[in-house]
Amino acid sequence: MTSLWDYARRELDIWADSSSSKAHFWIRDDDAVETSTNLKRLSDVATRHETKIGLAVIPGEITTGLQEYLAESVHQFYPMCHGWKHINHNLGKKPAEFGPDRPIASMIEDAEVALRSFRQFFGSSQPIFVPPFNRITPALVSALPQVGFAGVSLMPSYFERKLLQLSSRMQWRGIVRMPEFKDGHRIDVHLDIIDWKARTAQSVEVVSDCLVQQLRGRRLGLLKSDAPIGILTHHLVHDEPVWHALESLLDFLRSHASVEFIDVGQWIDGYAADQRRVACRQATQGG
Template identity: 40%
Template sequence: MNPDWRPLDVELNHWRAESLPLPVWWRDDDAIAPTPQLDRLSELADKLGLPVHLAVIPRDATPALAEYVAARASLVPVVHGWAHTNHAPRGEKKAEFRLDRPLDVMVTDAQAGMARLRSVFGDNMRQMFVPPWNRIAPEMAKQLPKLGYCILSTATPRKSRLAAPGLEQINTHLDPIDWRGSRGLISPEALIAQTVGLLRDRREGRSDNTEPFGILTHHLVHDRGIWAFTEALLNKLLSGPATAWIAPKNE
């Protein structure tokens, strides 16, 4: 794989010339246990100097994962729903926290997710809620601050800083996986063009540049191309104007 990075180099040169800040963060979904793929993710995070927000499925998280994460500062656990179970009717997009079941049941699940990860990871976890498939009903989002969550993370540039009173929206913006097709890497040229477009929108004021720019990965399903592109992209951003963002601990 040898994509043409020149369009991104040109865009990043604009950021340098204008001395614009670019906070970047990394989220990786669906962790439940230590695996060789998680080893590779952790090693890459260390190499890049960019921590990974590890979205852990609370119901299935193992004590072994807690021990693994505790020994690696590059892995930052956050709450990935409850069971990663689809409750949407047949034919609709998958979701665990949309209004396909009673709101009070979803609140109980989100509360259980927080409690389970706190018991497993202690102070290492962050009070970030990542709904499976990046979908959540606004009615459910409004309940999250009452449960102790400070951040909601889905996908695409946020429309406003707060998803609900007391709940900051920190989304992901680029996912390199072709989920609807090969489930391998999307065309690198297309991903580079998408990145350039997203950064240009931020630089020119069409989207919020105070929102950390998020890269989303899924270590358990990566092939060689996805690993290589992710590393190359993050290297490009971090060697340019980008600085690493990490979710703060609750005080």
């Protein structure tokens, strides 16, 4: 029987035959402020599929109840800093809390306040910044390491998505490569399981096509092969079709031997350690 995941499975099979490493995946869920039935259901998903979810928490709105819940759910969730208060400052335009219309000094100040609040709740030594509405001005991205953030989690830009679509379709091996990210560590999300116009689940065909592009881009060298592929969820707005779509995607990925889910906390710690070793080696050679 033909499966809607066959297209993606064939690409994973090619990946397995052509690479000694596994394809890395992770999950990021946005907009957490308090405990809820949906959050507990998401925790069950994490437990069932043996993965830790990066939970983007809004530090200016978080409740002590959520703090206590996450302290008991360290195997299911890794807290991430979701802006400051998730306020749209771009009225009349595409929403953004840290968009280009705000003075950079104001955005840095909000990011600093957000980090202090986040650390009071979670004490993370490697905090990752997740911009609300998945939009952020490049000027603030460059400033985040100085503020104290160890990394940033974004969505690929329109240019990145189009280049990936084209190079994946044309099978350009080694001809094109995405520019290297210079402003700290970056761990993105790529597969949004929600169709925001319809306010329900994205079709399997759309998710599968995006999955194939991400896998093929890594296999062909457009992206680093070990760059994790991120799945984006929003537990507060999940209807039953969205829950079903998430379970279906995770069941499919977990069934393939070339797939591995990362612990985002361990990933950022390991990435930071690798960068320190590189810097130390360069300093020694330079001396």
